[in-house]
Ligand code: AMP
């Protein structure tokens with residue numbers, strides 16, 4: 001483990017935030033609230049929400065020229081790097097940026113494979129006897145098709161690599177499953193990510209997201225969340241990156257949470273350690289609560305987007321203290337406090353999302369919405385046009401997050417803010433937080 005720079009354990013520090021979505025805007029807001037923050041530097045100042053809170057990194061950011069970022073970190077005396085998204089984790093940013101002066105919140109490349117290679121993740125889960133769907137891995141198209149045809153029920157087809165949360169197809173028929181295999185392995189719709197596929201048994205039950213912060217040895221389980229992956233109300237329509245989330249979910253009893261910690265989170269960290277991999281950062285288990293108990297659908301090695309937004313809205317403790325403790329292996333020495341009030345986050349998406357999101361559409365009402373009590377308007381796919389107008393610039397445009405004394409109140413506040421924000425083609429689900437809040 002990298003030694004913690006002495007000065008960084010307490011006192012003010014400069015922080016670099018990598019990533020530019022709604023999740024990172026939520027992290028930036030919490031970092032900016034910390035009395036310990038010196039300067040916040042950001043790799044994605046094109047996100048207007050992040051730009052308002054940070055100083056832009058003025059060197060190119062890429063793994064091939066990582067020395068430029070290393071030099072920037074040294075020059076600006078940055079003690080803590082926070083990596084939001086999966087791509088830089090899988091490219092090995094954490095490996096390259098951590099040294100005796102700089103801590104990195106986010107796992108090293110090998111550990112990030114838990115998300116970046118679903119085939120390896122399955123292998124690790126099997127080795128650790130972690131409850132998950134039965135699965136087979138294929139690199140040969142004909143063999144994959146033969147296997148699909150041999151199944152009674154249409155299985156779920158997953159691209160093994162990173163596919164921006166879209167590499168999972170849940171087919172209704174065996175023929176559709178065969179087609180899904182072809183789309184991944186022959187048509188290469190997901191690029192290299194789909195050359196290897198995981199074909200797994202289809203599970204049924206409510207889905208929950210259980211995230212933990214891991215400091216190499218101890219683990220802090222965060223309040224459970226629920227995401228909404230499908231585009232339309234009632235979990236209809238295509239899969240998306242996530243249309244909204246709430247926290248906590250009442251779907252999980254304390255006993256089930258303990259079971260997930262003991263049967264999923266602790267065993268996977270132990271299994272990684274047996275491979276010589278120390279995990280530091282967020283470990284996210286996407287689970288289905290089946291009749292036979294909770295089963296893992298996937299691991300992510302970062303905060304969920306949008307789960308991070310309600311989590312950060314509820315976090316009362318200092319985020320810098322929490323991240324520094326994680327990086328220095330002292331998580332067991334700090335107390336983490338949560339707002340007792342639930343939080344609900346509704347994603348406003350652009351017209352055409354998820355296939356062809358329309359960009360450049362002017363957005364009105366942002367300030368009015370942000371001024372509403374206990375509401376945060378987090379920027380994800382937005383840009384500031386040359387005339388100063390905020391416009392759409394991606395699929396998921398904004399994460400509108402609200403706290404309330406009850407989930408119903410949090411929902412009402414979030415939706416009132418959503419109604420205040422106006423842009424042509426605005427899409428959102430109206431049922432976030434309705435079940436399980
Ligand atoms: P993932 O990216 O692995 O979480 O998959 C995206 C979505 O596909 C999940 O949120 C589930 O709704 C669905 N899914 C994934 N694996 C399965 C499975 N084995 N059975 C049923 N649905 C699944």
Ligand code: GLY
Nearest residue numbers: 227242304305306
């Ligand atoms: N909310 C799901 C994800 O971040 O992958």
